[in-house]
Amino acid sequence: MGKTLRDSSKDAAAAATLRLRHAGLRPTRQRVELASLLFKNCDRHVTAESLHDEVTDAGLKVSLATVYNTLHQFTEAGLLRQVIVDSARSYFDTNTGDHQHFFLESEGMLIDIPGESIAVAGVPAPPPGLSVDRVDVVIRVKRA
Amino acid sequence: MGKTLRDSSKDAAAAATLRLRHAGLRPTRQRVELASLLFKNCDRHVTAESLHDEVTDAGLKVSLATVYNTLHQFTEAGLLRQVIVDSARSYFDTNTGDHQHFFLESEGMLIDIPGESIAVAGVPAPPPGLSVDRVDVVIRVKRA
DNA sequence: AACGGGATTAGAACTATTCTAAACTGTGAG
């Protein structure tokens, strides 16, 4: 028989707990709740503010400071990736694989572009003493 | 005969004044001083703070608010280009042509990469209703 | 020289983010 809503919520929590343990993070209530929201569905892009609103709207109580802490810890642990496209706010991406982004600045919207589809050629060697850490491509788009 | 230091300073100011008029900006003392610093030498990358320090160290008096206003007006007028690589501060680039950047985050240093040398292939068509505004490539580097 | 509108300014205000210090809680030992 199908699972009830409560079951799937429990499942998400259980999965989140596992994921946290794997990452070496203690599965506190707040971290489990945030991880459940972040990783339940498909790839997502959030800001601290948007995630805080979301968790609050869900009737859960997590402070904004904890949302910031958690986003950074998750990023540190490789569960999230920070996307820098706007000098006003930070975005975090649940897709940590190789990919790039469309960015619609007027609406703060990010859209993934699979890594395989984009190729960057002709990158010169970095100046002596420096090594390449990552290549970021941002396709800035606007409403046609 | 060679020009004196005072002459070349005057030249820079005269050139800056012309450049401002061409861009449709009134050549005020502050704008001329900032433009002289920005465009006297080769390509430069500045932040509001760094430019304010520079103009202050030169013994000139320009408020930080004016530096911000001016950077935005220059950008608007196509004299500068804003570079988004850091979610904590804004960089402005005197090179407005087609090019990309190395970014050494730990030192807030930007290095130009000529546009011809880099090619981005395989960019998918943007979602319906959106059009590509610009393609930014940032090569994040670290001390080897 | 006087005028008018844009430009500049100091300082307040604002936004996103980080810090602080106190209260709380998961976890392993007993």
Next chain:
DNA sequence: CTCACAGTTTAGAATAGTTCTAATCCCGTT
């Protein structure tokens, strides 16, 4: 099962970068 403690959370203060405000100033025209 309970205790203790290190790690976590929290409210609120603090900070950094940037923008706003409203008064003053000055460039270009008359």
